[in-house]
Amino acid sequence: MRPHITPGTIADLHQVLADHHRYWGERDLRSLHLDALVHEFGETWLVARADDGIHGYLIGFTTPDGTGYVHLVATRDDTRGTGLGRRLYATFAAIAHRHGARRLKAITSPGNTGSIAFHRSLGFEATAVEDYSGPGRTRVVFHRPLPFEAAVPGMP
Template identity: 30%
Template sequence: MNIRHLLEKDALPVKRVINEWWGGRDMIQMVPRLFFQHFNDTSFVAERDGEMIGFIIGLRSQSRANEAYIHFIGVHPGYRKEGVAGMLYERFFQTALANNEAVTVRCITSPINKASVAYHKAMGFEVVSGTENEDGLHVQSDYDGDGVDRVAFVRTITREDMPNVLCEEV
């Protein structure tokens, strides 16, 4: 598997597969071209045999010096449970740590995306306290508009959390 920086030319290929990768949910609006134009240094694509099998879109906060944010991650359904997401997260974490000893990483997901909630918890992310919903999960009510709740996550990453070397070929 090869992991490389996300490029503007990746916008259309991501848009072509994103709804399929999300089981038919309309997700195209979540990945506007601006992410492919302005966050290349902190966003990555995983490829196998020239095929895109995953991507992560993240950024360093311009307002909070020691924080980073993961906007979106996707893995081709046929490659899930093969460590693709973990490698993309690791690359993002290392990039976010480039000039810091520690960085707080934040991300969100929809409360209906149980697999995402479970994955983030397993990766060591903590759910940010919020209004508890009927499933006992803390959500941020109206986070993205009226009735659009989100589960917010936070994790602090340190240099000790990361391997010493990250090669382009993983």
């Protein structure tokens, strides 16, 4: 069954945290999964759900300056490479655009080559920004304009 993407709940967030290793492996990113983001930006906390659980999720929001910011996006270890990450991004982009976003933004660490390749495949431009997350903490910052679907290979 193809997962259905819907806004998530606090219970979904707690399930994702319980299964954290299935999405992030050895990287411990639990501290970035904030209940407040679900409460305050519920429409853009997206969950891809099928009969066997949550296959992936995206936590994002739209900023006052018209940016659809993706805070976290992850797919479960047994669903990678299926296009689910693209579907989550496309769904978020459509919602963010309805909320006035004109562009998308995301960040990652320079060593996260999988994330960098994924975002570039979605048409994002990537720029390394020194001290983005504090002194000595370089991050790769991704930007791309909306609309999303027209420029993404493989999107309907």
